[in-house]
Amino acid sequence: MTTALKEWPLWEIFVRSKQGLEHKHCGSLHAADAAQALEMARDVYTRRQEGVSIWVVESKAITASNPDEKGELFDPAADKIYRHPTFYEIPEEVGHM
Amino acid sequence: MSAAVDYLLHLADNALVLGQRNAEWCGHGPILEEDIALSNVSLDLIGQARLLYQLVATLKGGDCTEDKLAYFRDTHEFRNYTLLELPHHGPLSGYAQSSLEYGTTIVRNFLYSALMALLWEALEKSANADLAAIAAKSLKEVRYHLRHSRDWLVRLGDGTDESHARVQASLDHLFAYTQEFWAHSPAEAAAIAAGIGVDVTTLRADWDAIVDAALSEATLQRPAVSGYVTEGKQGIHSEHLGFLLAEMQSLARAHPNGVW
Amino acid sequence: MYTQSFNVPDSPGAKTVALAPSSEDPALQAAFDARIDADGRIEPQDWMPEAYRKTLVRQISQHAHSEIVGMLPEGNWISRAPSLKRKAILIAKVQDEGGHGLYLYSAAETLGTSRDQMLDGLHSGRAKYSSIFNYPTLTWADVGVIGWLVDGAAIMNQVPLCRCSYGPYARAMVRVCKEESFHQRQGYEALLVMMTGTAEQKAMVQDAVNRWWWKCLAMFGPPDADSPNSAQGMRWGIKRVSNDELRQKFVDATVPQAKVLGVTLPDPDLKWNEERQHYDYGQIDWAEFWETVNGNGPCNKERLATRVKAHNEGQWVREAALAHAAKKKAREMKDAA
Numbered sequence: 001m002t003t004a005l006k007e008w009p010l011w012e013i014f015v016r017s018k019q020g021l022e023h024k025h026c027g028s029l030h031a032a033d034a035a036q037a038l039e040m041a042r043d044v045y046t047r048r049q050e051g052v053s054i055w056v057v058e059s060k061a062i063t064a065s066n067p068d069e070k071g072e073l074f075d076p077a078a079d080k081i082y083r084h085p086t087f088y089e090i091p092e093e094v095g096h097m
Numbered sequence: 098m099s100a101a102v103d104y105l106l107h108l109a110d111n112a113l114v115l116g117q118r119n120a121e122w123c124g125h126g127p128i129l130e131e132d133i134a135l136s137n138v139s140l141d142l143i144g145q146a147r148l149l150y151q152l153v154a155t156l157k158g159g160d161c162t163e164d165k166l167a168y169f170r171d172t173h174e175f176r177n178y179t180l181l182e183l184p185h186h187g188p189l190s191g192y193a194q195s196s197l198e199y200g201t202t203i204v205r206n207f208l209y210s211a212l213m214a215l216l217w218e219a220l221e222k223s224a225n226a227d228l229a230a231i232a233a234k235s236l237k238e239v240r241y242h243l244r245h246s247r248d249w250l251v252r253l254g255d256g257t258d259e260s261h262a263r264v265q266a267s268l269d270h271l272f273a274y275t276q277e278f279w280a281h282s283p284a285e286a287a288a289i290a291a292g293i294g295v296d297v298t299t300l301r302a303d304w305d306a307i308v309d310a311a312l313s314e315a316t317l318q319r320p321a322v323s324g325y326v327t328e329g330k331q332g333i334h335s336e337h338l339g340f341l342l343a344e345m346q347s348l349a350r351a352h353p354n355g356v357w
Numbered sequence: 358m359y360t361q362s363f364n365v366p367d368s369p370g371a372k373t374v375a376l377a378p379s380s381e382d383p384a385l386q387a388a389f390d391a392r393i394d395a396d397g398r399i400e401p402q403d404w405m406p407e408a409y410r411k412t413l414v415r416q417i418s419q420h421a422h423s424e425i426v427g428m429l430p431e432g433n434w435i436s437r438a439p440s441l442k443r444k445a446i447l448i449a450k451v452q453d454e455g456g457h458g459l460y461l462y463s464a465a466e467t468l469g470t471s472r473d474q475m476l477d478g479l480h481s482g483r484a485k486y487s488s489i490f491n492y493p494t495l496t497w498a499d500v501g502v503i504g505w506l507v508d509g510a511a512i513m514n515q516v517p518l519c520r521c522s523y524g525p526y527a528r529a530m531v532r533v534c535k536e537e538s539f540h541q542r543q544g545y546e547a548l549l550v551m552m553t554g555t556a557e558q559k560a561m562v563q564d565a566v567n568r569w570w571w572k573c574l575a576m577f578g579p580p581d582a583d584s585p586n587s588a589q590g591m592r593w594g595i596k597r598v599s600n601d602e603l604r605q606k607f608v609d610a611t612v613p614q615a616k617v618l619g620v621t622l623p624d625p626d627l628k629w630n631e632e633r634q635h636y637d638y639g640q641i642d643w644a645e646f647w648e649t650v651n652g653n654g655p656c657n658k659e660r661l662a663t664r665v666k667a668h669n670e671g672q673w674v675r676e677a678a679l680a681h682a683a684k685k686k687a688r689e690m691k692d693a694a
């Protein structure tokens with residue numbers, strides 16, 4: 001079997017720091033496949049008990065939003081202030097709602 | 098020396114000598130990720146050695162310490178398997194210099210971890226409660242070492258033609274040394290009789306099964322072995338341990354009254 | 358540790374970064390400038406001037422190279438560490454430096470340069486790394502002194518980089534800085550313990566301090582007056598504090614630590630200046646520094662050759678892993694079909 005001289009693929013690493021919290025992106029690394037990426041993530045990103053669970057995703061599998069479209073994607077939410085609870089005034093005697 | 102002390106030293110020396118060997122890769126690994134992974138293995142092993150030496154020091158009393166045991170015993174007093182002291186390369190005499198060969202590292206870590214995954218599990222039931230506690234901690238660590246080395250064994254065995262040939266050569270070189278696992282030393286026999294140690298021969302079928310399954314997945318041939326059975330655990334070592342200890346102990350011995 | 362605070366141009370062959378504003382799309386350039394001026398962050402997908410990208414790749418990869426070359430001088434003492442505790446600490450410390458290299462290569466990769474390309478720059482001798490690692494570690498005390506002074510100097514350099522304008526670099530630096538304080542403290546504590554030991558041990562510590570002190574001061578890079586790239590780095594928010602300012606902070610922080618330790622810093626001109634409210638210090642030997650940066654220090658060739666050897670000898674291992682992954686994938690596809 002001949003192998004082209006190429007680099008191991010890049011993986012994005014997500015770590016759950018403790019039970020009950022979400023997985024959070026913490027960095028990336030190179031590994032030949034997903035199984036190896038998991039093991040290496042354990043050694044690279046959880047040496048100080050930073051995690052209880054790891055996800056790995058090959059970097060090229062991630063589709064990112066285009067920063068040029070930031071305006072049309074995210075700005076329209078700015079004026080929907082009625083989505084926030086503080087938009088509504090409730091008589092004080094009602095108490096916490 | 099009591100049966101317990103000699104047996105604990107065997108376990109401790111195994112961990113220290115292999116930890117020392119694996120640490121030789123720190124900064125020289127085949128890829129950064131793997132460099133970091135191997136250092137973790139080394140740190141686990143040195144941690145195990147320290148706990149075991151501390152236990153021995155308590156049993157011996159007096160001014161014995163973990164560092165006295167590690168740094169001020171000579172070659173013939175070390176009780177590790179000969180397998181673990183060998184340099185990371187093929188069969189060469191002690192003074193012959195060579196490069197680090199990753200196949201050798203992986204094969205040795207695999208053969209030893211496969212044994213220790215079984216042995217630590219059995220030692221969780223040791224009559225010596227302190228040893229049982231160390232075994233429970235070490236078992237988790239060695240299960241990861243086994244996973245790591247087995248994974249690489251399969252990758253290298255079933256990788257390229259070159260990696261297959263290299264790792265098969267490492268296996269051919271090292272496999273004969275595993276015969277020492279199954280030959281009881283007097284210290285082991287005494288520890289077994291006292292309920293402290295485990296009769297390793299009862300683990301042999303399971304070890305064979307772990308090894309054979311991995312070798313088959315790795316498309317590697319299990320070498321037939323016969324002849325000289327090493328006796329490191331009785332203090333009769335290869336030419337290599339002397340160099341390893343000379344280096345490891347040099348600074349501590351140059352300053353016998355030093356504090357670190 | 359170990360950013361090269363000064364941004365040394367890589368050797369001939371590498372392109373020099375244009376300092377003039379680019380001729381690229383003025384609207385994009387204006388938006389970029391506005392974000393930088395507002396102390397905003399740039400993320401990988403964002404438009405950025407080519408010069409900014411190149412400068413970052415150079416700075417981050419030099420920093421990454423420094424971390425992994427930096428594993429060698431201290432790694433030199435792992436096998437001989439004088440106690441098992443110190444051996445474990447040192448392995449963990451050197452391993453961390455490898456981790457730092459990895460985080461930084463990853464950060465640089467977001468700029469479109471592969472790790473292999475960066476390593477090629479290092480291995481071919483084009484790319485620079487922090488010159489502090491071109492000096493030998495002659496005794497065990499060097500390990501302690503490197504932790505205390507070299508990591509200490511690196512922390513001074515790196516803390517401001519946690520606020521760097523490029524998001525992935527800043528985030529990598531946050532992770533690195535968290536780990537660095539362990540490095541400095543373990544080194545200083547190792548020296549404190551040695552100073553309670555034998556006369557030989559104390560002499561060993563003083564000797565190591567004598568050999569490393571001036572090299573550490575030089576780590577902050579040439580005086581501000583001689584650092585032409587600094588201004589652009591400041592403008593871009595990828596350098597936050599000037600070389601001389603960082604060096605002064607380091608001196609001021611270190612003098613009292615040396616006193617507690619009981620060692621003398623080898624500089625007759627070192628004294629408190631009441632007026633400046635800082636310590637004055639003597640002349641750094643910049644000629645020696647530049648000789649070493651340019652490849653003619655005591656260990657340059659050894660360090661580089663050692664990295665090249667590790668990389669070359671690891672090639673069959675890396676290839677095998679890839680080949681195996683490909684085979685496994687092919688088998689899975691066949692099974693699924």
Ligand SMILES: [Fe+2]
Nearest residue numbers: 358359454457
């Ligand atoms: Fe570092």
Ligand SMILES: [Fe+2]
Nearest residue numbers: 358508537540
């Ligand atoms: Fe560091």
